[in-house]
Amino acid sequence: MAPPVVAVILAAGRGRRMGRDKAFLELGAETAVERLVRHCREAGCDAVRVVRQSGAEPLPVTLRDLQRVEVDSEEMIVSLRAGLAELLCDGLCGVLVAPIDYAMVSAKALGAVVQELRSAAAEPGTRVVLPLCRQRPGHPIGLTAGILDELQHAADLREIVRRDPGRNRAVAVDDGWVLRDLDTPEDLSAAQGALRCAGMTATELMARHRSRRSYLPLGVGDAQLRWLVDSARHASTSAFLQACAVVAVRDPERKAAAARLCADQRQIHEAPMFLAVCADLHKVAAACRAHGGALDPSHLELLVEATVDAALFGQNLALAAESEGLGICMIGAARNHPVELARLLDLPEHVYVVFGMTVGWPADDPLPRQRMPLAAVLHDERYHHEDTSAWLEAADGRMQDWARAMNERDAGSDAKPIDETRGWTDRMWWLCGRGQPPKGRAGLPDELRELGIYTPPPRPAEEGGR
Ligand SMILES: Cc1cc2nc3c(=O)[nH]c(=O)nc-3n(C[C@H](O)[C@H](O)[C@H](O)COP(=O)(O)O)c2cc1C
Structure with a gap:
């Protein structure tokens, strides 16, 4: 049997900035801790441990058989040491250090770290495995067994990662969640929206x-x-x-x-x-x-x-x-x-x-606003302008249908009824066909000039006048 990889999930923080225990954040149909445990298992970890603050709420019933370690500190390194206790034995391949803040990371990205950890452990020397997304290192981090002793004396995990960059191994992943932790309510909204x-x-x-x-x-x-x-x-x-x-x-x-x-x-x-x-x-x-x-x-x-x-x-x-x-x-x-x-x-x-x-x-x-027919936009080999009147008729009809549907469903838009008689052509005439600058932006050329983005060259008559 291959030497085991153990995932240590760090979930002992009080989630002050989040305002609640991060283990229980709702991520789709499951909690953050359930999701992270599931992903660690799918990624090929042989065992999963969860570190919790002593006295913290029990894990969800689905995880009651999981090994739970308790600590009295919120410091990550203390949690990690506690999570590693009794693991420092022969025959361990390495540890996936998985803070609960990274519960959004996919099983695929975790799997890439675990796989790299296994190949790194087969080589001499100690190794740190970092997921790299868009050239930036993220989490969770893999540590081969040989490096775990160093944790007993390190101030934090960062110190281990920085100690000897030559021993670090990066594994490229596409999953941006390796760079995005769940720290604030805004981060949670982002995660829930993405899900x-x-x-x-x-x-x-x-x-x-x-x-x-x-x-x-x-x-x-x-x-x-x-x-x-x-x-x-x-x-x-x-x-x-x-x-x-x-x-x-x-x-x-x-x-x-x-x-x-x-x-x-x-x-x-x-x-x-x-x-x-x-x-x-x-x-x-x-x-x-x-x-x-x-x-x-x-x-x-x-x-x-x-x-x-x-x-x-x-x-x-x-x-x-x-x-x-x-x-x-x-x-x-x-x-x-x-x-x-x-x-x-x-x-x-x-x-x-x-x-x-x-x-x-x-x-x-x-309600979605229907665009004019595809045929008005996609032309085969040449522009089929002979069909223009049919497109305009369709565009008018679609705009009026939308107005009717909005009036019926929402009594209009922004609490105002929409004129159902006005079609797209009418609107285009109003915007662009009455000899006025569109939306009254007659001053735009002068303003662009003032901003130094476009200075129209002087017309010949102006040039002569200089
Ligand atoms: C460059 C640009 C500027 C726009 N400006 C405004 C705006 O100032 N106010 C507004 O309510 N909608 C604005 N819109 C949204 C359009 O009204 C909208 O895209 C269009 O009516 C089609 O509706 P849809 O985006 O819901 O499909 C703008 C759209 C574009 C592309």
Whole structure:
């Protein structure tokens, strides 16, 4: 029989920041401790121990046969030493150190650590096995048996990991939960949201999209924000310009000020977070300066590239958020007062907010808005414009159907009845066909010029006048 790997689940903390015992957090149909035990077993651990604070609530009945170790301290190293007691015997392969905070980590990722631990233990020397996601080390950590003695004298686990990087082994995993602990109620919301959407494919998520304009009074935590942005920033980017950035606004006062600049839309006030998605040529300009040159903002192409970069990044971000159960609404009104918004967010020169995005836990349930027929978008070999009138008719009908359904179900939208007679073509005429600048944004070229993102070259007549 192969030497055993034992999982030691550290669940002795009082969960102060979470406000409750983390072992009992609800993760889908099970508690955190049940989930972590199940995953450790599925990952190939031969035995599982759980360390608890003495006097803490008993484990769920499903885990009553599990070996439970009690401690009087909340220090992780004390828990770990207690969990290892009597394990320091010959024939042990190693230990998977699994803090309860990492109960979201998949059995697959845990299995990768356990497998690496087994192969590391077969070699001479002592080893630490770390799961590595996107080049960052996470948890749970594997320790080969030879290293366990060191724990008796170490101040904490970090000290062991840092002592001799040469003996550490990384195992690459795709599971971002190795980097995201369950520390705060926001982290728990994120975990629960992700579980609700688990198993949904990217195409399912796309087709389920609806803009959400009402939110629960629940925050979006730092770890989730970092993960979503870290995912979204892998979008394609013109010429590798990477001309995008996002400012996350969660401070209520600054968010209220941003809302005022964006037509005072209610969802910005209500959402816990407002993201300002920026086209960002600041970094490109700095690169040009570093090489003795200067960015010339008179090229429309640069404005288009940076704006496209921001849009691709923003849509990636929206989809990432929706994949964890969050709701979003993009906010084009961020271009109502671009200069003032740039000042509020301290944007450097050559940066503007292309659109905002409210993000939060949705409290509304709008009916999906049917898009115009696929044939209007997908053309075989050439653009089939001869069918235009049929698409417009369909688009009108779909918009009116949606208005009728919303009026019937919710007495309208945002407590206002929707005009069922107005179709899509009527709306497009209103927005774009009356000789007015769309949404009254006549000042946008001047404002973009002021922000240094686009300076239209002077027209010949203007040039002559100089
Ligand atoms: C760039 C952009 C800006 C938008 N700006 C706003 C906005 O300021 N306020 C708003 O309520 N919705 C805004 N929307 C959401 C659109 O109204 C919405 O996507 C569209 O009506 C289709 O509805 P759906 O997203 O629910 O499918 C914006 C969407 C995009 C892509």
